[in-house]
Amino acid sequence: MAKLFKFRLETVLRVRRQKEDEKKRIVARRIREVLAQEKHINNLQKQTIATVTDIQRQMQNGSVDVDLISRQRYWLSHLHQMGLQAQLHLRQLNQQLAQERLVLSEAAKEVKVLEKLRERLWQRYQKQLQKQEILEADDLSIGRFIYGRLHAECA
Numbered sequence: 630m631a632k633l634f635k636f637r638l639e640t641v642l643r644v645r646r647q648k649e650d651e652k653k654r655i656v657a658r659r660i661r662e663v664l665a666q667e668k669h670i671n672n673l674q675k676q677t678i679a680t681v682t683d684i685q686r687q688m689q690n691g692s693v694d695v696d697l698i699s700r701q702r703y704w705l706s707h708l709h710q711m712g713l714q715a716q717l718h719l720r721q722l723n724q725q726l727a728q729e730r731l732v733l734s735e736a737a738k739e740v741k742v743l744e745k746l747r748e749r750l751w752q753r754y755q756k757q758l759q760k761q762e763i764l765e766a767d768d769l770s771i772g773r774f775i776y777g778r779l780h781a782e783c784a
Contacts, residue, residue: 634754642743649740652733659726666719673712680705 636642684701687693 634751636747636750638743638746642740642747645736645740645743649733649736652729652736656726656729656733659722659729663719663722663726666715666722670712670715670719673708673715677705677708677712680708 680701684698684705687698
């Protein structure tokens, strides 16, 4: 009877898979942050458009409230500053995401190497098992042949 297949590096493979899963979670978290930041930028842009539209509407009405327009221009300036900061933060998030994807790629390669090794060893084990089965079948056939010959000579 052949020994059961045992991959000696199974624990290492399991640890590497766990590390890869952790890297996947980190990348997923960063992607959520990027999407949230993009949504924030879109909201700032909508607020800017709404404020500009409101200023234009007030100027067309003919009665201009200088204090209100001054506050709205200050608000536009503030929205613009927030937009610039948000864009900068988005660039930083995208750079971090790119780095984290590289780390994830390396972790995936490390897992893939061990999986390929495991697969090669499994195939080698299967070939050895088949050879052993063939040898056992040959031994059985030879034994039957010899037994049949001896039995025929005795009779």
